[in-house]
Amino acid sequence: MFAYEFMRTAFVAAFLAAFVCGPVGWFLVLRGQSFASHALSHVGFAGAAAALLWGQPALLGFGLSAVVSGMGMGVASDRVVGRDVMIGLVLSLAMGTGALCLHFLTRSAGAATALLFGDILGISPSSLYWLAALAVGCVAALAVISRPLLFASLQPEVAEARGVNLRLLDVLFLALVGIASAMCSQITGVLLVFTLMVAPAAASLRLGFGPMSGMGVAFCLALIEAWGGLYLSWLTDCPASFWIALLGSVVFASANGVAHLRGR
Amino acid sequence: MMTPAIKAEQLSVSYGGRRVLDQVSFAIPPGSFVAVLGGNGAGKTSLFRAIMGLSTPERGSVLVEGQPVGRGRMPVGYMPQMRRMVAGQISGWHMVAAALQGRAWGLPWCSAHARAEVDAALDAVDARELAARPVMSLSGGERQRLLLAQAMLDHPRILLLDEPLASLDPARMRETTRRIYDLARQRGLTVLFSTHDINPLMGFMDSVLYLAHGKALLGSVDDVMTTPALSALYGAPVEVVRANGRLFVVADGGGDTLHCCDCAEHTR
Ligand SMILES: Nc1ncnc2c1ncn2[C@@H]1O[C@H](COP(=O)(O)OP(=O)(O)O)[C@@H](O)[C@H]1O
Ligand SMILES: [Mg+2]
Numbered sequence: 001m002f003a004y005e006f007m008r009t010a011f012v013a014a015f016l017a018a019f020v021c022g023p024v025g026w027f028l029v030l031r032g033q034s035f036a037s038h039a040l041s042h043v044g045f046a047g048a049a050a051a052l053l054w055g056q057p058a059l060l061g062f063g064l065s066a067v068v069s070g071m072g073m074g075v076a077s078d079r080v081v082g083r084d085v086m087i088g089l090v091l092s093l094a095m096g097t098g099a100l101c102l103h104f105l106t107r108s109a110g111a112a113t114a115l116l117f118g119d120i121l122g123i124s125p126s127s128l129y130w131l132a133a134l135a136v137g138c139v140a141a142l143a144v145i146s147r148p149l150l151f152a153s154l155q156p157e158v159a160e161a162r163g164v165n166l167r168l169l170d171v172l173f174l175a176l177v178g179i180a181s182a183m184c185s186q187i188t189g190v191l192l193v194f195t196l197m198v199a200p201a202a203a204s205l206r207l208g209f210g211p212m213s214g215m216g217v218a219f220c221l222a223l224i225e226a227w228g229g230l231y232l233s234w235l236t237d238c239p240a241s242f243w244i245a246l247l248g249s250v251v252f253a254s255a256n257g258v259a260h261l262r263g264r
Numbered sequence: 265m266m267t268p269a270i271k272a273e274q275l276s277v278s279y280g281g282r283r284v285l286d287q288v289s290f291a292i293p294p295g296s297f298v299a300v301l302g303g304n305g306a307g308k309t310s311l312f313r314a315i316m317g318l319s320t321p322e323r324g325s326v327l328v329e330g331q332p333v334g335r336g337r338m339p340v341g342y343m344p345q346m347r348r349m350v351a352g353q354i355s356g357w358h359m360v361a362a363a364l365q366g367r368a369w370g371l372p373w374c375s376a377h378a379r380a381e382v383d384a385a386l387d388a389v390d391a392r393e394l395a396a397r398p399v400m401s402l403s404g405g406e407r408q409r410l411l412l413a414q415a416m417l418d419h420p421r422i423l424l425l426d427e428p429l430a431s432l433d434p435a436r437m438r439e440t441t442r443r444i445y446d447l448a449r450q451r452g453l454t455v456l457f458s459t460h461d462i463n464p465l466m467g468f469m470d471s472v473l474y475l476a477h478g479k480a481l482l483g484s485v486d487d488v489m490t491t492p493a494l495s496a497l498y499g500a501p502v503e504v505v506r507a508n509g510r511l512f513v514v515a516d517g518g519g520d521t522l523h524c525c526d527c528a529e530h531t532r
Binding site for chain 2: 030144145151152154157159160161162206208210211212
């Protein structure tokens with residue numbers, strides 16, 4: 001299987017995505033913001049489709065639109081919370097805009113499927129450099145803010161009293177979620193970002209790991225999902241996204257089972 | 265005279281043009297245990313936020329140990345009013361540990377020294393065992409103990425406790441108050457303890473800071489909890505009733521209990 005360059009590329013890309021999704025997802029679940037990855041990947045879809053229409057890489061369009069809307073969400077957080085109808089409308093509008101852009105694209109059907117459900121075997125070796133740079137930058141940035149972010153996530157009032165800038169952390173973190181969603185969508189597609197970002201992290205939290213080990217475990221589980229999905233896709237000739245989504249559910253269900261047995 | 269632990273001078277706090285605290289002045293001597301009393305919306309939380317420098321007063325000022333307040337560099341431990349715990353799956357230990365130097369950039373990694381400090385804070389409130397459990401599996405009172413441990417980290421000289429008795433059953437109220445009182449006495453802390461019911465604090469507090477209609481009155485229980493003093497503060501006739509050694513503040517005529525909403529279930 002590793003004789004093919006596209007398989008080697010896919011395994012490296014999956015590693016990079018898991019490396020980012022594990023820790024970012026851990027904070028996402030801890031903060032009860034898992035919807036944010038879902039929302040940002042929808043907006044990212046419109047950005048990616050627009051980028052394709054302009055002849056730019058989808059990753060660029062996805063990343064830019066997801067980061068900008070993530071930061072916007074952070075700035076407007078007070079005004080966004082509880083506006084579920086408005087959020088739903090914005091997301092639908094984003095998906096609609098994406099559909100419109102794809103409509104004008106000649107090879108639209110293939111592009112739409114790739115964006116929505118991922119096309120990990122179609123990742124070019126040269127874009128690996130981009131993915132690697134994003135992964136390192138994103139994880140390094142998260143490492144820098146993770147201590148105050150943890151404090152702010154667990155006890156916002158106390159953190160504020162101790163001089164932590166909650167708003168700034170919110171904006172920075174959601175920008176990182178935007179980057180992580182963009183990377184993840186390369187592997188799983190827009191619609192399945194949730195499975196690689198949230199399922200491993202939720203499982204790790206459910207198992208009762210602390211912050212440092214929890215992020216590590218989330219990374220390992222994400223890697224098992226992503227690599228396992230690729231391997232199964234190779235064996236069965238079914239899309240990797242399907243297997244990744246299935247493994248995501250299995251990982252989460254098993255973690256729940258283990259936690260239940262332990263009486264947590 | 266000793267520098268007051270907390271001094272408010274003509275302090276006014278408003279939200280969108282609505283005054284919550286209106287030119288409030290008081291001085292709290294170091295080491296005292298003060299009950300901050302007032303009904304819902306009287307401004308207890310707003311006062312605490314002003315003391316921590318989290319809100320900019322519309323007018324006036326607050327001095328903590330003689331210094332103007334500044335965000336995040338105060339010798340103040342804060343226990344916020346109970347609310348829904350967002351991150352329920354993490355263990356209590358990690359929740360408390362996150363507060364230790366939680367402001368510093370970097371990874372949330374705990375040195376052996378930091379671990380020992382967290383353990384010591386948990387021991388002080390007798391919550392070492394509790395802390396192993398996920399926060400969501402803890403009762404309200406157990407969470408309060410963790411929050412108290414968290415407030416004691418970094419060795420504050422002043423504790424601001426926002427309604428630590430909310431969500432406790434009456435039997436636990438005295439116990440919790442005693443625990444806080446003993447801790448504070450051992451360490452010589454100044455404590456501001458907000459509550460809408462004064463009774464569980466009877467015998468512990470040195471003074472009462474009573475908030476009503478944006479005004480504040482600081483004094484001993486015997487000076488503040490009297491019909492004339494509180495009528496003047498409310499600007500309307502209220503009556504302080506003593507029954508079975510308990511205090512109630514009743515709006516005159518209406519038969520409305522303004523606070524001390526402890527009723528029949530309060531028989532000990
Ligand atoms: N951030 C805020 N914005 C607008 N109004 C507020 C805010 N915080 C508190 N208030 C209002 O100020 C008043 C006092 O609130 P608070 O200090 O929380 O009272 P307490 O803690 O005594 O119940 C209440 O009427 C409340 O609605
Ligand atoms: Mg309050």
